[in-house]
Amino acid sequence: MRGDDGVGLWLAEWAERRFAEHSGVRVIASFQWTPDLAEDVTRVESVLFIDCSVDSAPGSIKLTPVDPAPAGRGHSTHHLDAAELLALARDLYNSPPRNAQQLTIGAGSTELGEGFSPAVQAALPEDCRLIENTALRSLEG
Helix, strand or coil: CEHHHHHHHHHHHHHHHHCCCCCCCCCCCCCCCCCCHHHHHHCCCEEEEEEEECCCCCCCEEEEECCCCCCCCCCCCCCCCHHHHHHHHHHHHCCCCCEEEEEEEECCCCCCECCCCHHHHHHHHHHHHHHHHHHHHHHHC
16 A cells, blocks of 8 residues: 555545445445546446545645546546546447546655555544535435
């Protein structure tokens, strides 16, 4: 693991435990968003992407809507961002989800190690609250 870079996986594991009894919530944890995830994205009405960002202040939290990338932008064969993954779902399956959001947590450290920086550690309760509220709103329709 590379420090705060693992926060998305940690939050996915938390969400999987939190929503274990909810058949309407499916969690997919991945180190990178790859093209093969496009088919999974087409099978849902709502998707929440979770990732850390080295471009944001450590521990900062942003929940933002995500639209598919514009047509003609091209697709990577190795790693995609959320907008590119939505565009791939649209382009290959003509079926992007109705609602897509991204939760971004600012990374304080991406050095080798398994622990989180103090800023990311402090942000975890708010991250969990946002994930819970977002998922529950999606389940309500």
